Amino acid sequence: MAIHKILIVDDSPTERYFLTEVLVKSGFSVATAENGEEALLKIKVDKPQLILMDIVMPGQNGFQVTRSISRDPETKDVPIIICTSKGQETDRIWGLRQGARDYIVKPIDPHELLAKIAALG
Structure with a gap:
């Protein structure tokens, strides 16, 4: 199935704008x-x-939201790519264990992001 509709979840207006533009x-x-x-x-x-999911946000963090989405029968089939400034290997492993399909560290390279989206589609 080709991917057309993407939800960006990020508390930074700059990041939301940048990702939307790309x-x-x-x-x-x-x-x-x-x-x-x-x-x-x-x-x-x-x-x-x-879904492109940031981790560090007010309220529930991206790990918690990813876990909620991936465990809900209605939404578990929606792939999540975590896009975060948290670059530690333990963060990446934890994100994938919460249900994310991939993990990108900010600053995001548009070509890397588009390649990862293409790989999912």
Whole structure:
């Protein structure tokens, strides 16, 4: 299944803008959420085909939100790529154990991101 609808979950307006620009220019439809709670509401209303998840956010962190999404029968099939400044190997392993399909460390290289999305689609 080709990926068209992507949800970006990041508390940074700069990161949301940057990722939206990269994805829209590549032909994707993009929605954004500023935190995990907003993301969980948006997923229920309009299920995306991919989620780009930050980790460090107010309220629930990205690990917690990823775990909620990947354990919910209605959303567990939506792939998640964690996009975070947390570059430790233990963070990457923990993110994948929570249900993420991939892990990218910021600053995000647009070519790397698009390649990872293509690999999922």
